Amino acid sequence: MPGAQERVLRRRIGSVQNTKKITRAMELIAATRVAKAQLRAHEARPYAEHITNVIQDLAAGGAQVDHPLLRPVEIPEKIGVVVMAADRGLAGSFNSSVIKAAEREVQAARSGSKQYALVTVGSKPADYFRFRNYEIEAEFRGFSDKPTFSDAARVAGRVSDLFVNGGCDQILIAYTRFISLGSQEPVVRRFLPLESTEVVATGGDAGATAGFEFEPSGAAVLESLLPRYVEARIFAALLDSAASEHASRQRAMKAATDNAEDLILKLTRKINQVRQDAITTEIMEIIGGAEALADDRGDPEDLLLDHMFSDPFPRHDGEHSRHVIGHDSF
């Protein structure tokens, strides 16, 4: 009959085992998803590269680089911060580290007595900032683990609008850069205005000889190209963030599964020890009881045990054992 402590331990092992099953499943799911997310990020790269090339060619071709999205600012008055994190937790420090990075930017803007506008992607940052009474300009949720281009276009549209019409002079973007399966890094990047000097300078004179023609005109091409460029960059950040989310979750769940295994091992040891203790105590009690009885009668031959076993305690002492058998056959 298991003791109370043993029963409690057994129940705990059961619950840890159930938790372990869940974390193991989540680990495996995250592992397949991270591979898919990586593939998507990889497949999206050509578009971003090509669109950057086109902008450089455009600049090289002598198009007028004058667009609201390129408008440079000396000292920004209102800073927009875009935070990209996950809709769900259980991904280690993935959410908190990128949220902290964004919050630092907002605090910096506040202490510099500047205005800020927050755009959140994913439920976690929205909940975090809402709980702390930050003003949230726009929030997006529901696609953090598998963003599509149309999701990116929606975010980009809102962010560009904030920059062009919403009074923000600078947009920062906080997301998690996917470096490899083992390492992701929360980063804050300047997003808007687009770095026209950089984009234009790199293409500077290399393509000047290319002499591009434009249909219908350089300005018109730029006009429709820049929003796409913004979308492509947001999309790239979203995909990076999604891949990082899955990688972080995989790692967190792996750690949780390992922990559960350790815990089960420890609890099993404990339960064995407790059981052993209980048995020892029981034996002690029986022996104690028996001795008490023996003391009462004063005759060891009256032990109850003698009746249960034909030869309970084989003795080396021959005479004594013969005596016991004789008693039994009586």
Next chain:
Amino acid sequence: MSLQVELVSPERVAYSGDAKMVVCRTTAGDIAFQPGHIPLIGVLQTHPVKIIGEDSEMTVAVHEGFVEVSAPDADGNTRITILSDVCELADAIDVDRARTAKERAEAALLSDPNDPGAQSALERAEVRLSVLEAS
């Protein structure tokens, strides 16, 4: 001398291969590219793009975007890149969906002929259907 064509959508490279000629419609009108074309950057309309190969012809639904013709390389190969939010090859188009989208857009236009959303939806559906017919 050949024409290397690449159709790139934000999510992946939809098509890449060689061709003899590419025909598409920019906002300034139809334009065809052959190997050795002058470098050009154009804004595309929502219109089917025709890729004509040695012995085959392919039509792709392209919903706005850009075409870039880069300067011929040392071998005289010209690279054409079409960047678009949506590049759909015929086999990726859902006929029923395109048809219902067309009907829906037409119905919306009956009540409000100036609805820009419905107009572009109708345009997209028609492009998809014409690509299907051509294939």
